[in-house]
Amino acid sequence: MEMIPKEVFKVLREKLGAGFDDFVLEKIVPIAGDTTCENLGIEDSDLRDELWREVDIIVNTAATIKFDERYDVALGTNTMGAKNVLHFAKKCLKLQNLVHVSTAYVCGEKSGLVLEKAFEMGETLNGTLDLDIEHERKVVRETLDDLRAQGVTKEFERTAMKELGLQRARQYGWPNTYAFTKAMGEMLIGLLRVDLPVTILRPTIITSTIREPFPGWTEGISHIDRFLIGYGKGKLPCILADPALDIDLIPGDMVANAMVVASVLNANQPSQYICHVSTSFRKPLKILKVRDCGYEYFSKNSWINEHGKPIKVTLPVILSSMESFRVYISIRYLPILKVLQLLNAVFCQYWQGLYKDLNGKIRLVLRLGELY
Template identity: 55%
Template sequence: MIGEMDADMVVGYFGGKSMLITGSTGFLGKVLVEKILRVQPDVKKLFLLVRAPDIESAKLRIQTEVTGREIFLVLKEKHGMGFDDFIEEKICPLAGDIMYENFGLDTANLRELSKDIDIIVNIAATTNFSERYDVAFDANVLGAKHVCAFARKCTKLKMLLHVSTAYVAGELEGLILEKPFLMGETLKEGTHLDIESELNLIRETRRELKANCSLEKAERRTMKELGLKRARQFGWPNTYVFTKAMGEMLLGHLRGELPVVILRPSIITSILKEPLPGWMEGVRTIDSVFLGYAKQALKFFLVDPNTIMDVVSLHPHIENFKRDTPLFLNTSLFRD
């Protein structure tokens, strides 16, 4: 738990700095954006990369899916009539996608952006456990690669924070150390993972499906089954955690001297305290259990009383990592 003095230091650290945040339209992303703007109004600029065909569309997405949400009500009350001007000053929308090299940005914009960024927070991902293999690979593996490649171009970068998941550890039991994955490392003894071969397999499967004029439904089913098959072959239970593990491998392999932090949260639920206690968006992971109990639709729930459940309620703490920080993995950054 971070003390008051440490928290003040963290808040002060973000003053005058520019950040690139991916995945800001997601639950965790908008919580981070709101928190930084509320506690550190002197942050220089938040560049938010969102999937959109142009800047105007990107700006509209941010207005409707980020700053227009209930979580920003406290910030709106704080700034009153000046809220829109404050957002306009602090947030810069970028129309792009991490699945593309250079995020799909033109060379001029990329060059200017690389000069400004102090911190990168990569939250963008697909979290569907049984996602199509090609879709999950593009977002969770190639996305991590492209973020890392851009980070290496940033001349004054102080930290690249990549959000992964605790479940890259698969279904192992006992004490599991938070150590980085090496390239090719798997969870099943006697196997070796070649990420390039996985990409080629995806491309070949796509070509075969196209050549056979497969219907969209059949194509979706085939790609989902392929992801699960490949994940289980190497010891992971589903496509999501398998591709997140590969993303970590690429970051560790390609980072060079970059100060990289990999965050591995477990099950993320609603906000713990501020700005709106209990606020969440959508129904995710174990939320359906809580809702079922609240609505009295779930009378009982069978569990092993000796089981330990690790749940993270989002709490407004962000660590300050210095340039010489090694690859470090932490599951409790947001825990109270």
């Protein structure tokens, strides 16, 4: 019920007035659960039995969307979580459809036409032949056991598990842990669903709403939002991207509408239906257009810094390769680091805090460039 007070419901709240709360309580019954657990973590047996008797449509949006999430967390939520939801759905006597919300990037980094084959045929969504999900779970368990036997800190463990996820993803042809674990979740659904009606929705990069309930609503900060906010704050003078690239952004309300349609489109069919929810075919958007729109917006609506002063933005430089990105960062920031090093040597590390802060930001920017 944490969502009910949110701004997304303000239109409905204004329309219904004092009757809003009663209306919501008639429509929604919140149940605590956890998709990483068997039976979705619902311990009340009577409640489970009621759900298995009455539920006819399940929409699974549970996921961790961090590109560099800890591998154990991402595997538990995005992969095994999908399996747990599927097993729960199989017990629902009236089930008409299981709608699983995935991502358009589950096929990895291949270009052109990518033919999908059933997982039981031994191929993954991106054509890799030797991926074994049970082996990946074993890798996670053994790595965690080894780290904890060494007595490492929680921070060291977190970093190691993040790096493990990225390493395993790239080994098998996916760009990041998120896309990799979402792909494995889809594979398990395809392997285990038998004749259960399943619809898989694959949205691209979800952004704020375009129409409903009103333009511009969003909750939290997504990956694309981080770049826009960073640019507005004057922290991103450059963009690492192909200028000719079509960046596929899809408004959140369009994805929600597609979920509603998908819930009935393949209902009661003993098959799996896959639907991509994207915009670039009909409404292609160039990265240069995104840059120009961002510049125009923040030039007119400046971000106000902690001192109450507007931040002036410049038109960001487009860098088309990681090599040119590193060179740009080196030319722009490394001389400052060298000066700070010299000053610290002369003045007994007086500026050491500033040096560490800037050095950390440079490392972060380079990591984000590689990650995104």
